[in-house]
Amino acid sequence: MDDCIFCMIANKEIDSNIVYEDDKIMVFHDAGPCAPVHVLMIPKKHIASTDDLTEEDQELMGYMMCKIKDIAKTMELDNGYRVVINCGEDGQQTVKHLHIHIIGKRKLTWPPG
Ligand code: 5GP
Numbered sequence: 001m002d003d004c005i006f007c008m009i010a011n012k013e014i015d016s017n018i019v020y021e022d023d024k025i026m027v028f029h030d031a032g033p034c035a036p037v038h039v040l041m042i043p044k045k046h047i048a049s050t051d052d053l054t055e056e057d058q059e060l061m062g063y064m065m066c067k068i069k070d071i072a073k074t075m076e077l078d079n080g081y082r083v084v085i086n087c088g089e090d091g092q093q094t095v096k097h098l099h100i101h102i103i104g105k106r107k108l109t110w111p112p113g
């Protein structure tokens with residue numbers, strides 16, 4: 001999608017600090033981290049949000065879920081971490097390209113505000 005910042009990151013039209021990449025996904029450091037480790041996992045395919053997922057995305061989403069533990073290992077999140085997907089206005093989603101926040105290396109509070 002032309003005006004999508006995460007599509008631009010996936011296409012390397014704008015720079016990001018990449019942690020992991022393959023043909024389906026990219027993981028990069030969040031530009032405004034809320035913890036010592038805060039990375040974002042995105043599908044290279046443009047999907048706006050969890051609300052826009054279809055049956056054909058099942059395999060891709062399963063793939064992303066199963067990759068989280070590998071990224072956690074790479075980032076040395078041995079003591080746990082949080083996985084967050086914001087959706088829509090009440091979920092405070094600011095970038096309309098589905099992304100999974102992986103956050104850790106500090107004790108996180110719960111529930112979120
Ligand atoms: P959301 O609020 O949509 O769940 O999260 C969007 C996240 O993307 C935010 O944590 C924000 O800091 C991050 N972000 C926004 N623009 C960029 C960017 O251009 N590069 C990177 N690396 N992160 C970004």
Ligand code: ZN
Pocket residue numbers: 001004005006007008045046047096097
């Ligand atoms: Zn996009």
